[in-house]
Amino acid sequence: MKYWSSSRRDFLKAIAGLALSGTSLARTSGPLQRPVLIVGGGLAGLAVLDALQAAGRPALLFEASARLGGRILTIRDGLEPGLRAEAGGEQIMRSHQRVHRLASDLRIPLADYPFLEGDLVFRHHSRMLRFRLPSDLPADLTDGLSPWEKTRWPHRLHLAYTENADPVADDDPRSALQWLRDLGLSRRGEAFVRAFATVDPEQTSAAHFQRIARREAAGGNSQVLAGGSDRLIEALAARHAQSIRRNTTIRSVVIGENTATLLDAAGVAHVADQVVLALPLGPLLQLDYRPGQPRWLARWGEARVVAHELKVHGQVDAREFAALGIRQHIMGFEFPRMTWLLPEHSANGKAVLNATAVHRQLALVKEARFRGVQDMDRLLRQRLPLLRTLEVTTRGEDWENNPLICGAYTYVPAGSRGSPPVLREGPLVLAGSDYSDYSGWMEGALQSAEVAVSEILRA
Ligand SMILES: Cc1cc2nc3c(=O)[nH]c(=O)nc-3n(C[C@H](O)[C@H](O)[C@H](O)COP(=O)(O)OP(=O)(O)OC[C@H]3O[C@@H](n4cnc5c(N)ncnc54)[C@H](O)[C@@H]3O)c2cc1C
Structure with missing residues (x-):
């Protein structure tokens, strides 16, 4: 199969030669306006679709699975x-x-x-220990904690340390664990942080860990x-049923100067001026990019680790x-x-x-x-x-x-300079919770969608 580049002439030639999906071209009352194509029917992809439609921009979403929602299940x-x-x-x-x-x-x-609220229970050496305050815990569990740590809830120690700490610079080479140690985290406290922080403090960068923990600490109840969380997905899907193609796995992205062509698993080509890739890092890296991987992708790949x-x-x-x-x-x-x-x-x-x-x-x-x-x-x-x-x-x-997800969430590893700021390259725009300030949260999927939509509308 031959792939084409950006020009309209090439594009028209390609239509003749390839099995284009009937919905890839949409005629509006004005000049020909191709729908924005969105890959991924998780919350980010659906939110992009919703916002684009609200702004009067035609858009079409491809989801590999029969189920929408991705990591909302x-x-x-x-x-x-x-x-x-x-x-x-x-x-x-x-x-x-x-x-x-x-x-x-x-x-x-x-x-x-x-x-x-309510009593807390800690399972320790097959014993179930009830407590309300850290001081209620038996000595064998708290031995080795510093006097200050003994006044904090052990499962929120990483949040307590983060609360009043000075901001860590994005290029600080320390891991979160090293940073917490520098702030006074005891060996015993380390065991609690390792067990309860969702991001691994040894692998993640101090700056990223601080951002995540601050958000969590501010969250409160x-x-x-x-x-059910899937009500969010169902309501968005019902609004845009006509613009969603399920069971459509995108395998290749052919990048032109002003257009991109998506090839799905059935060999159908879909052409657009703008494409939003709303995928977790694993599936994003697995796509076959032609003529080669976008530069920003290589940077994202280096800058993130997947957590489970x-x-x-x-x-x-x-x-x-x-x-x-x-x-x-x-x-x-x-x-x-x-x-x-x-x-x-x-x-x-x-x-x-x-x-x-x-x-x-x-x-x-x-x-x-x-x-x-x-x-x-x-x-x-x-x-x-x-x-x-x-x-x-x-x-x-x-x-x-799950090959369509490849991990629960991603974060920035120690030694990395933080998130690469670039979300667009040519016709490709990136969205998804993993590339937001709220990695691991639905809020991040929506924040990333907001950014992607403003990129699209600005173009
Ligand atoms: C265990 C766990 C607990 C969580 N707890 C919380 C919580 O309590 N609160 C909270 O706010 N957030 C939580 N989250 C995070 C939240 O669920 C995610 O951040 C959010 O749902 C991610 O949305 P997304 O659209 O960015 O990605 P996803 O939901 O991963 O969507 C990506 C979509 O792309 C599709 N896809 C993949 N490859 C292709 C392809 N080649 N072609 C077409 N489609 C493709 C996938 O099938 C999927 O539907 C949790 C996540 C996990 C895993």
Whole structure:
């Protein structure tokens, strides 16, 4: 197959020679205006589509899978009616203004998530330790913490350190761990930071870690989308059903001076003046770029590492859970890192408990997950002995081995100079939570969409 470059003559010639998708060209009342093409039907891609359509720009979105939403995945199968579990995007901080605005625009109410209330429980050497204040914890757990650290919640130590620290320069070569040590983090405190910070402090840069932690600390108690995060996706998809092509995997991007051509897995070519790539880093790097990878992509590739988080869920008796006086946070150095109860209850009093793993805790869960539901069930029962009624109903989504995602989120490694600022090269514009200031958050997907749309409209 021959690929073409930018000129209109070449473009027209190409139409004759290639199986162009019927929707790749849209006639408007004015001159020929090709739709902006969007690759990726996660929140970022859908938000770009929504904003472009609102601005009167035709746009067409391609999603590889039959399901839209990407890392927003609400699980309902196997659960009591009315219950759901979230395998990806879930909590919305009060400071996440864009998600709040979008939910209100789509008329989806938010439910409070009393994340920081109730007794906390720490799982240590197979013991379940209840506490409210760090000083309630037994000495063998707090030995080695500094006097200041002993006054902070151990699972929020990384946030406590970040609160009043001076800003770290983007080109500071230190890892987050080194920076925290320089701020006085004790060896014992390190164990807590490693277990509870979602980004690995050893791998990530101090500047990036500080940005993420500051955002998290400012978030306070969070909220969730009532009825499930996927309601956001469904509402956006319903608005733009005509402009969405599911089951369409984009494999190649042919970059011209003023146009780009996308080739899908069926060999159909789609031509546009502007293309938004709204993909996580893994799939973005896997695309076949011709004549070669855009320069900014090489820089993003170098500047990011992919991190993993896995959630599994158990259906529990909400009354039994309430009687324990625990709202959330059965914590541990190993799996589960944290648990929390989703706000919905079924008619017969069941609710869904989330259990999460990050970093070194992942291996155990992945192994059990691989062996099947029974092993997962056994693991969860063993780890949460306080609960008599525990029905394990999901094994969560293994984002790392999902070829359309390739990891839960990405971050900037130590030694890197931070995020490359360039989001556009020729006709290609980049979007997606991973390239925003809120990597790992739905807010980031919306922030990146905002930037991408203003790039498109400016051109
Ligand atoms: C375990 C976990 C927990 C999380 N918890 C929270 C939370 O509590 N709060 C919060 O705000 N955020 C959370 N997030 C983050 C949030 O879910 C993401 O930041 C956000 O959903 C990412 O949206 P996106 O559009 O950038 O990317 P994605 O959702 O990854 O969308 C990318 C899309 O591109 C598609 N695609 C891939 N390759 C191709 C191709 N070649 N052609 C066409 N389509 C392709 C994929 O199928 C996918 O649909 C969590 C994420 C994970 C994984």
